[in-house]
Amino acid sequence: MVVTQPGELQEEHEHEHVHLPQHRHHFETEEQQREAASFGMWLFLLTEIMFFGGLFMAYLLYRNWYNPAFVAASHTLSIKLGALNTAILITSGFCMAMAVWAAETRKRKALVNFLGLTNFFGIAFLVVKYFEYAEKWHDSHIPGLKFSIADFGKLGVDMAQKTQVYYSLYFAMTGMHALHMIIGIVLIFWYMVRANRGEFTEGYVAPIENFGLYWHFVDIVWIFLFPLLYLIDLGAK
Amino acid sequence: MSTIVSLPDQSTAALPKRNYLNAEHGLLSWLLTGDHKRIAMLYLISITGFFFLGGAFAGLVRLELLTPAGDLLAADTYNKMFTMHGIVMIFLFLVPSVPATLGNFLIPIMIGARDLAFPKINLLSWYLYLIGGTFTLTALVLGGVDTGWTFTTPLSTHYLNTHVITTGLAIFVAGFSSIFTGLNFIVTIHRMRAPGMTWFRMPLFVWSNYAASILMVLGTPVLAIAIVLVVLERTIGLGVFDPAKGGDPLLFQHLFWFYSHPAVYIMILPGMGVISEVMANFSRKRVFGYTAVAFSSVAIAVFGFFVWAHHMFIMGVSNYSALVFSLLTMLVAVPSAIKIFNWSATLYKGSITFETPMLYAFGFIGLFTIGGLTGVFLGSLGMDIHLTETYFIVAHFHFVMVGGMLMAFLAGIHFWWPKMTGRMYPESLSKLAAVTTFIGFILTFFPQFILGYLGMPRRYHAYPADYQVLNVLSTAGATVLGVGYLLPILYLAWSLKYGEIAGPNPWQATGLEWQLQSPPLTENFTEIPYVDYEAYDFEWLAHKQKQEVTTVG
Amino acid sequence: MSDLHHDPANITNPEHHDHHIVGPSTYLVIYGTLLVLTAITVAAAFVEMGALNPIVAVLIAVIKATVVILWFMHMKYQSKLLKLTIGAGVFTFLVLIAMTLSDYMSRAWGLW
The missing domain is CATH 1.20.5 (Single alpha-helices involved in coiled-coils or other helix-helix interfaces)
Structure with a gap:
């Protein structure tokens, strides 16, 4: 082991970089810190893939087992609202991407505005979702709490009962997705306050960048949920 | 008997004036710390607490089984006892045991970093662990839970009125603690290695923790969603696993074991890392086949995801897929055997000494080999039909987890204790504890193999009188085992104040951590080192020590 | 001796990568692509293709997800x-x- 002469390493880096206040002492360079943070975020998204993965596994199984029930139950959802929400979420994702760009190019005002827009569309998504859930409550389509098979008479009692699996998955999947949205929205409010103070437009963009990854991941989940839950066998409708 | 221990002259030696233990004072400086070494100590204290709690449940279970009649505990109380034993020991002790204590303390130092990549997340994961622990204790105080640690549906969702939800949340939260630990390790090992510390210069302890971290990150979330669905089914009646609504209870088991089989590798892999370090050091040789041992850790992690349904052979999975899972299960034996053979080959022509960590490590090798080989019995489809749900399973699992993992944990604690605290424990007492543990362990669990083979089912509080002799042996052994676990607590606590000063490198070991003062500085290294030697290079160490003597002289 | 510490070949951290900023024009194109693909997936659901329907739906979703990962999440430049x-x-x-x-x-x- 060659023991470094005192101060040697530090001096080298001080020539290359101006130290930011966010630079934590245990990282040798800011580059290292930034790459560590982004890698950590991706690993977290990996756990999210597996978290939703369990639900998608359940979906795949039951869709194959109870296809008629899935077709009939999915037709009670509003495709218009689903498509609207998909568009809203994609727009929100676009605003998030723009927010990252604004942080990278050090535009403080633009960053705050784009974060605000991201949040606006995120909340709009949840509002639409609220109306969809309310309709399910009204129609007695919530397994466990308020459920009746009255709407699925032509499936036969046995298969009609299986629509409960569809709705269970519908609420578990969209519910988990909505929970991730709510967490994201709360975080955005906090980031807006900090962005307004100019924290992310002086070269320290990692938090915005990494939050962006999270937000886009939540989009991706919806990109899969939309066709799987709303768009089943519409030709037969 | 020869020894490699070399302590500084006790009349002049003192602990370093500045170290991570005395860098700051007060309870808050511990509760809000970002220092990986302090967090490791917090973990060590908390998991020890839960270990003895889980041990108390085990004691009650063994006491009940002393007599054939169910006379000490009612049937449902007994169910709660073994359930709480399993949950506390697995989720609150075994999973965080080596990674969160020794791993937390050592990984940054071993790779030449000042801390883990995310110190705050590291602290957060300790708090999540505590919250999980608190929820478990709450469930216990409110009346316990009796699903078994597996939460099998529909038992857990429909047929019990115990505190499944509270315990489920506990495991959900504790799971995230484990995810964050794994995430932190992976990022640290990828991004924070000192200059010159290439992948194949890392100590094998780091490799095996890396493999375990991958399992934590990829496996735990699947358990999390399975538990969430169970909780939702109990609370509002969603029907994903409910047969009345069309759900399949076996799907829960698939999701549960998708995590819980890899989870046993999360538990054992870091322990195997400890054994690699101890074997090399007390044989004074580089681990035989370093690369093979390193890759076998990764292989165990990867194979771990392909074998889970061997927990479900008798539960109604298809015969064809049971066949496939049975065959794949045999694959895991290969990397495990590579490790055992390579450790044995490391001993060959080594200068072996028998200090306490080495005694525990020998215990590990013997007991883990028995545990691993009986695993091959259970992985074989035909044998499993006969042996599953008997005490054979209990014995197998405890040979791997207690005989393997706990021995490795104690080996690690005894090996790195001087580094963590700066003081040595009384050597003769610790050797006594190691031997007591081994004897107690064999006495406790070996009879259970026979009991299981004779057909004694697990999870019942009463049994036919024919089985009593072996059960008495087992309970007697558990008492000895208990003594074996209490002893270290006593002398390690004693050593904190009265132990001999250990000096930087009492074992003459080669790892980066041993080139620092004990206990280390808060920032570990005053200067990040440049690593230009392989792991376990004892010649390099001898050369370095010779130079130091010349310089001082 | 001191150039040892620079690790010029970057042996220790070969994963290191330079940062790349993606601009608004790219994002707009991606945004448009995603909306078009959403329209296509809705339209495709109304065409009766039997067993192909879910496969097409998942395929389009995979394409959309890939597009998001590559550009919105900058994976292309990572x-x-x-x-x-x-x-x-x-x-x-x-x-x-x-x-x-x-x-x-x-x-x-x-x-x-």
């Missing part, structure tokens, strides 16, 4: 390590699916 990370997640998910289905599909041979 190091191999991060690409491998995503790959590991997808791989493990596929293991979960494939191994679980190996049970369900062989339980009722021919009925699937």
Whole structure:
């Protein structure tokens, strides 16, 4: 082991970089810190893939087992609202991407505005979702709490009962997705306050960048949920 | 008997004036710390607490089984006892045991970093662990839970009125603690290695923790969603696993074991890392086949995801897929055997000494080999039909987890204790504890193999009188085992104040951590080192020590 | 001696990668693409293709997700390590699916 002469390493880096206040002492360079943070975020998204993965596994199984029930139950959802929400979420994702760009190019005002827009569309998504859930409550389509098979008479009692699996998955999947949205929205409010103070437009963009990854991941989940839950066998409708 | 221990002259030696233990004072400086070494100590204290709690449940279970009649505990109380034993020991002790204590303390130092990549997340994961622990204790105080640690549906969702939800949340939260630990390790090992510390210069302890971290990150979330669905089914009646609504209870088991089989590798892999370090050091040789041992850790992690349904052979999975899972299960034996053979080959022509960590490590090798080989019995489809749900399973699992993992944990604690605290424990007492543990362990669990083979089912509080002799042996052994676990607590606590000063490198070991003062500085290294030697290079160490003597002289 | 510490070949951290800023014009194109693909997936659902319907739906969703990952999440410009990370997640998910289905599909041979 060659023991470094005192101060040697530090001096080298001080020539290359101006130290930011966010630079934590245990990282040798800011580059290292930034790459560590982004890698950590991706690993977290990996756990999210597996978290939703369990639900998608359940979906795949039951869709194959109870296809008629899935077709009939999915037709009670509003495709218009689903498509609207998909568009809203994609727009929100676009605003998030723009927010990252604004942080990278050090535009403080633009960053705050784009974060605000991201949040606006995120909340709009949840509002639409609220109306969809309310309709399910009204129609007695919530397994466990308020459920009746009255709407699925032509499936036969046995298969009609299986629509409960569809709705269970519908609420578990969209519910988990909505929970991730709510967490994201709360975080955005906090980031807006900090962005307004100019924290992310002086070269320290990692938090915005990494939050962006999270937000886009939540989009991706919806990109899969939309066709799987709303768009089943519409030709037969 | 020869020894490699070399302590500084006790009349002049003192602990370093500045170290991570005395860098700051007060309870808050511990509760809000970002220092990986302090967090490791917090973990060590908390998991020890839960270990003895889980041990108390085990004691009650063994006491009940002393007599054939169910006379000490009612049937449902007994169910709660073994359930709480399993949950506390697995989720609150075994999973965080080596990674969160020794791993937390050592990984940054071993790779030449000042801390883990995310110190705050590291602290957060300790708090999540505590919250999980608190929820478990709450469930216990409110009346316990009796699903078994597996939460099998529909038992857990429909047929019990115990505190499944509270315990489920506990495991959900504790799971995230484990995810964050794994995430932190992976990022640290990828991004924070000192200059010159290439992948194949890392100590094998780091490799095996890396493999375990991958399992934590990829496996735990699947358990999390399975538990969430169970909780939702109990609370509002969603029907994903409910047969009345069309759900399949076996799907829960698939999701549960998708995590819980890899989870046993999360538990054992870091322990195997400890054994690699101890074997090399007390044989004074580089681990035989370093690369093979390193890759076998990764292989165990990867194979771990392909074998889970061997927990479900008798539960109604298809015969064809049971066949496939049975065959794949045999694959895991290969990397495990590579490790055992390579450790044995490391001993060959080594200068072996028998200090306490080495005694525990020998215990590990013997007991883990028995545990691993009986695993091959259970992985074989035909044998499993006969042996599953008997005490054979209990014995197998405890040979791997207690005989393997706990021995490795104690080996690690005894090996790195001087580094963590700066003081040595009384050597003769610790050797006594190691031997007591081994004897107690064999006495406790070996009879259970026979009991299981004779057909004694697990999870019942009463049994036919024919089985009593072996059960008495087992309970007697558990008492000895208990003594074996209490002893270290006593002398390690004693050593904190009265132990001999250990000096930087009492074992003459080669790892980066041993080139620092004990206990280390808060920032570990005053200067990040440049690593230009392989792991376990004892010649390099001898050369370095010779130079130091010349310089001082 | 001191150039040792620079690690010029970057042996220690070969995953290191330079930062790349993606601009608004790219984002607009991606945004448009995603909206168009959403329209296509809705339209495709109304065409009767039998067993192909869900496959097409998932295929389009995979394309959309890939587009988001590559550009919105900057994966196109990231190091191999991060690409491998995503790959590991997808791989493990596929293991979960494939191994679980190996049970369900062989339980009722021919009925699937």
